[in-house]
Amino acid sequence: MTDEFEPRIVAFLCKWCSSAGSDLAGVSRMEYPSNVLPITVMCSGSVSPLYIFSAFNKGADGVLVSGCHPGDCHYLKGNYYARRRIALVKKLLEFIGLESQRFQMSWVSAAEGKKYTQVIKDFVKEIKPLGPQTKLRRNQ
Amino acid sequence: MKKRTGVFVCHCGINIAGTVDVKKVTEELSKHPGVVHSEDYVYMCSDPGQNLIIDAIKEKNLDKVIVACCSPTLHETTFRNTIKSAGLNTFQCEIANIREQCSWVHKDMEKATEKAIKISKSTVERVLRNESLDPISIPVTRRALVIGGGIAGIQSALDLANSDFEVVLVERSPSIGGHMIQLSETFPTLDCSQCILTPKMVEVSKHPNIKLMTFSEVQDISGYIGNFKVKILKKPTYVDSNKCTLCDECTKVCPVVVPNEFDLGLTGRRAIYIPFPQAIPATYTLDINSCPGLLPIACGKCADVCEPNAIDFDMKPEIIEEEIGAIIVASGYDQYDKELMAEYGYGKYPDVLDGLQFERLLSASGPTMGKILRPSDHKEPKEVVFIQCVGSRDPELHCEYCSKICCMYTAKHAMLYKHHVHDGQAYIFYIDIRSGGKGYEEFVQRAVEEDGVLYLRGKVSKVFEDKGKLKVWGIDTLIGKDIEIDADMVVLAMATRPSNGAEELARKLKIALDKDGFLAEAHPKLRPVESVTSGMFLAGAAQAPKDIPEAVAQASGAAAKAISILCQERLYHAPTVANVNINLCTGCGMCVDVCPYDALSLKNGKAEVNEVLCEGCGTCSATCLRAAIQVKNITPLQVHEMINACLGG
Amino acid sequence: MEKILTKKSFSKWVKKLESYKIYAPVKNDDLWNYEIIDIPESIQLDYPNTVLSPKTIIFPQREIFLEFKASNEEGLEVKEILPEEKPAVIFGVRPCDAIALTLTDNVFKGDFEDPYYWKRRNQTILIGLTCNIPPSFDCFCLSVDGSPHSKDGLDILMTDLGDKYYIESLTKKGNQLINLAKDCFEEPKVTDKKDLEEIHANSEKQIKRQIKDIKKIPKKLKGMFDTPFWDKESLSCIQCGICTYLCPTCHCFDINDEVASSAPLKGKRVRTWDNCQFPDFTMHSSGHNPRPDKSSRLRQRILHKFQYFVELYENFQCVGCGRCISKCPVGIDIIEVLDKVRDYGS
């Protein structure tokens, strides 16, 4: 192991687009950092703010929520509700002084393996300089 | 009761084992609470691999299983059936995706292994809390609805009907036939479009299993796969088709003339009309929008001359309700709006035509009886310029996509033009020529070699009138020279776009559209004829631009898919649906608001789930402030524990 | 021992106590609370009451009992965590809060001696400050056997005589502290003594609020368990935890295992304050809740303080600091409630 800080990112991926997109990245053997721990949910609309707070609370250095592009939602409109909810959560976290880079949302379709790879690369690149997330982390 | 989970780690040859230390994963997982068995094997999905699982379940009497292997989209079903054969409920198996989401995307063995362990642990945490569930069984109404009476709809309807299922075929215009019936001859064989289509149309009208509803529109759809309830609006034609003898007396007396849709305005028609001679059903329709008026009857001449009293001004719109098991959507296409193509003078100059208008000119039954004459002065055009990709492949200004059929029909147009006007010259401006398809490339070559069609690679910048000629400014990118042609006629291969009203229809059906407004298929490769809503299928150009053979093929595919539903006694629906804790529910109704499937409702102050409608998306559970609703087997508790496991907790 | 300490030399004295953890009231925004002091000069003793009593120092809201983790051999590795070994001095303790600690002592000793509580209790020296003027409008210490200059539970009582403090050392611990800095102190003159008595006498007159015939209340309460009285009194209660968390005598706690990781198992066992006004306080896992509503919870609070505790330890479990009155979000006034209790049915 290098002593370089390796952020731990929890990624909530919707089953139909983003998770499929990450599968495509795999099938196409696109390499990206291993810092992301994917949790596949049915729809980005099912990601409760509690999941996000809890992930930070349990020590995540970053949290990603990724869903289908507007209009592409397998469930027609789940991602629109997600978009609203996540916007509020993001504003709130920034308001209490959490680095905005630590919480991000992306649209990744089943065909966008490349984009998924890019999103992860950027995410890791952006939060490495921030160091570990200790603000909301439960100190055990 | 203590949980007994078995963990099975797949090498997938070196696909996984190449970058993930499978042995370490196996060993680490064996220490995880709730895990009583952990082993690895080179190919878990192989028969011996599956047998390992079955044996372990029996020997260690496991009640839960995770398989760490490839994406669940591939082998989840395989392994769920495996444990089923060993007597476990299928939902007691979960897949940890350590290939697509791990071994294939990482190089560093140590890190990849660490990640694979976390993914597997979190999957264990999930399966530990999985309920055993049985599929929800629902009855099937063994009738199909086909929306759209074009070639695709006709094909689907006939396939279904001939397999002995009742079909309701809904067409919004007065006759079936769609765009194909407007065409002259079809590439690459140049057989007459009407000659090959009309037999099918007649078969539809005569078929005992087909209930044909023309001049009708789907108004509302409720229910779910196997059990749709469809409201169809039957617009009044004011003509009783049973009485009408097609004597055509009415049109002679009708004082109104309006552009004829069938000829795309190249000819006129009366307010009372039959779209075209071979129309099915063979009857007249009174177009209320152009008729002087019925309330009060302003004219009534048609009725006066109608011998059989077929005309009934009191005809009212009807709402007809049908019970349906499966739906095929074949709503077809329309041409790109000419208003958006001002630079080519379409709509401004009478001799700038679109593809379909030119088809009519070519058609023996067309306005000119198959002669190529300029609409403006009925002279024979000697120089005709065909422009491809009008509105297509133009992400900046128009449609990003390729309309696919234009290359071929333009070649056909040019060829047929030459067959009519031997001393004429046809020019074709193109970007690329896409002639993939059986006999297509040969067809294009024929146009060039035998009929001397002049292909110019490049785009036309402007078309304008100049001394009675249509000046066409373009550029030939091959020789890099500007080109100016004085044409007698210009034919635009307009982009193909979803038919008017497709969006509204999609909303009614609750099926998704793609970014271009075509109906979205469930999977671009593996489920090309299914919509995202189960029980609804796609056929023809409604899903993407298609030529006739493709449309017919997809139509038959959709029919087959529909049959696979209709032929069953009962259907089974995934039981991973939302579930309400009525002790916590306060009946605020937020879940009802967000449910995309109207699966939720309030029953005496508490939310209630219609398990058959619910697709388990979980948006309700994220919305609920009281944590009173959650989706089975992906509950907040499970996610909470997965987060924990992912973060080494 | 009795001494005089000029205000100038006060900080000199405190400097001499570097071997101790020093606590004193500190003002943040408009809020006074006890905090650890690094700069002796920063200590101010002209403060109204602190929001939280010194209870929080002796009996912190969160206390780690032990750490556990799965060991290589089967079973758990358990490590007890005791409060750190460091004597402490708390300045500016209000006499009522000191009495409160003597009451709480009763609870943590007896058949079982709570090591965590006593470790802190024994290594902490309480230096009181006479309330020349009441720190709160709602003080009623006189009604509950207290006084603004009570010495109970204190090691030293300081009384502000204007430019100097009158120091009354009441225990060995107290004497030790003074002996650490003999030269800071002077012998009291007769006049000082006179001033002291005056101020003490005067301080009692300043207490405006009181409960008459409080002695009658315990007996009266015995008969009131099943009366509609509590429903009425609790109508405006919102069931928050302010009254009990701020109360210097309330001492209920909960013990939880805070699991950091389930595989390998690792975590802490912690004690946190708990609160009889919370619905989950008496909730059984069966779903049955013996105190199902706020009226039964308000009743519990009153009965515990003015009946049960009296029966057990011959003392009210209330020192009249008035915190629960001043800070109640809906103005529930324990004095008013007790007055009504006293006059109930007569």
Place this chain on the structure above:
Amino acid sequence: MVNVEDIKKEAIRILKEGKVKYIIGYKKSTNGSMSVPAFIESSEDVENLIWDPTCVYNLTRFLVDEKRRKAREKNPDERPVGIIVKGCDSRAIIVLLQEKFINRDDVYILGISCETTGVLDEKKLSKKLNGKKAEKVEYDEKNNFAITTADGKIKVPADEILAERCLECRANFPAINDVLFGEKVERKSDKPFESLEKIESLSKEKRWSFWKEQLDKCIRCYACRSVCPMCYCDECVVDTINFAVTADTTAEEKAQRIKWVEKSPATSENFVYHLVRAIHLAGRCIDCGECERVCPMDIPLRFLNKKMEKEAKELFDYDAGFDPDQPSLVSCFKDEDPEDFIR
């Protein structure tokens, strides 16, 4: 200026006519100037009713109690409860209606218009009187408050001791009521989110240290939750055990209780608690300011909710508590909702 006698008249009428089972209003406290909630059951008690600048409480919170009580009763009195509400409080009723927690005919609303003034901030008041005790605070003409202390009566410009929320008020008269006291006068508040700016303008790290210092004070007495009319969940995320347990709840189900937040008052846990509260109140908080008022540790909780209120307004043009028929903020969306933050 609203005359309390008018309120009393109406109160007596509806009690005498048996229109309501009781009236929730304000009466004088026994320990000073501030008012306390009053539950008036008979026309005789009506004389206790008061209306003055100390009537800060949002009484709608007690409608939650009332609903629970009613649920427990065998054959409950179905008559409505009379309740005195200010403009802000009325918005709470609208949200409760929107969430179908109460029905319109469960309440008889005696609305009071604050007109151009409002209610006071107790902390500002005691600062103003530096420690002196107010015996009485009254509305005076020209938006002054008349304050009576031991040494006489003084006049203070209302704005100096008005509650923050009143200075930023967007609903100075009840949008919904059965009878209205006072005038429906315009109360211009061009900067409804002004107080937020002093935190928003801070740097990220400053914001963090501000909130850390504030939330570290939290002793988890849950007064903020308990006083909030919108915090009516049977089980709160911070509760460690199930409340909604019935005879047929299995041990399995009880074990399902998720410990999102530890009981320990640690930075991380306090943050999660208050973040969850803020997000759950997004689009529901109507800025009655009660959470902040009751906090014994003076945590400026209102800012958290105010921030959400601001974002709801600016991102989604959503206002809570004005229309009982609109869907909740997070149970609807617009196609044009902003997504510039999404990759």
